[in-house]
Amino acid sequence: EVQLVESGGGLVQPGGSLRLSCVVSGFTFSSYWMHWVRQAPGKGLVWVSRIDPDGSDTTYADSVKGRFTISRDNAKNTLYLQMNSLRAEDTAVYYCASQSFGSGKYYPFDCWGQGTLVAVSP
Amino acid sequence: DFVMTQSPDSLAVSLGERATINCKSSQSVLYSSNNKDYLAWYQQKPGQPPKLLIYWASTRESGVPDRFSGSGSGTDFTLSISSLQAEDVAVYYCQQYWGSPYTFGQGTKLEIK
Numbered sequence: 001e002v003q004l005v006e007s008g009g010g011l012v013q014p015g016g017s018l019r020l021s022c023v024v025s026g027f028t029f030s031s032y033w034m035h036w037v038r039q040a041p042g043k044g045l046v047w048v049s050r051i052d053p054d055g056s057d058t059t060y061a062d063s064v065k066g067r068f069t070i071s072r073d074n075a076k077n078t079l080y081l082q083m084n085s086l087r088a089e090d091t092a093v094y095y096c097a098s099q100s101f102g103s104g105k106y107y108p109f110d111c112w113g114q115g116t117l118v119a120v121s122p
Numbered sequence: 123d124f125v126m127t128q129s130p131d132s133l134a135v136s137l138g139e140r141a142t143i144n145c146k147s148s149q150s151v152l153y154s155s156n157n158k159d160y161l162a163w164y165q166q167k168p169g170q171p172p173k174l175l176i177y178w179a180s181t182r183e184s185g186v187p188d189r190f191s192g193s194g195s196g197t198d199f200t201l202s203i204s205s206l207q208a209e210d211v212a213v214y215y216c217q218q219y220w221g222s223p224y225t226f227g228q229g230t231k232l233e234i235k
Binding site for chain 2: 095
């Protein structure tokens with residue numbers, strides 16, 4: 001059974017930092033592109049970042065570029081999102097998602113974690 | 123960037139009736155080399171993560187009931203639920219995965235009339 005389990009969310013002050021983790025099991029993590037997607041309370045889905053299977057190719061939404069860093073440890077089957085200079089508008093549930101249909105970058109997001117809530121507030 | 127626009131924003135349909143949700147992309151998501159539309163539909167129930175329903179615009183994900191179907195090509199797409207069941211109450215999102223940013227539509231909230 002495929003499982004993606006996020007952790008690391010919490011309450012942080014504006015300007016602060018958090019690191020999210022997503023532990024994956026049930027498929028060959030090192031073969032697939034991975035993503036972070038966020039959802040502000042009561043709002044829609046917004047793609048945040050992606051990373052290629054070996055961690056060398058990363059892309060970010062303009063809203064987080066320069067503040068967030070995606071990375072992965074294939075030996076630990078774990079995806080990360082380092083979030084710095086956090087703002088109130090970063091408040092959201094953060095989901096990790098996989099593209100395990102194939103090793104290319106253009107596939108749908110077939111598996112999602114349950115999400116972890118990040119709240120940025122004084 | 124691709125802009126995905128769904129209509130309507132909300133929809134109320136009677137049990138057993140057909141529900142139809144539309145999605146329009148600002149640019150074509152059809153890749154001519156393989157004739158595939160890079161368009162997916164997701165279902166999100168309250169308190170749950172999104173679930174993939176349809177990909178390549180019309181291919182049902184494994185385990186998805188056959189009352190769900192996707193159609194369209196290029197820039198205009200439709201998700202149809204042929205006979206609405208109570209468990210289909212959810213928010214539905216379209217998404218293009220042709221390139222980053224992987225944009226989603228704003229969502230359509232489906233309720234029972």
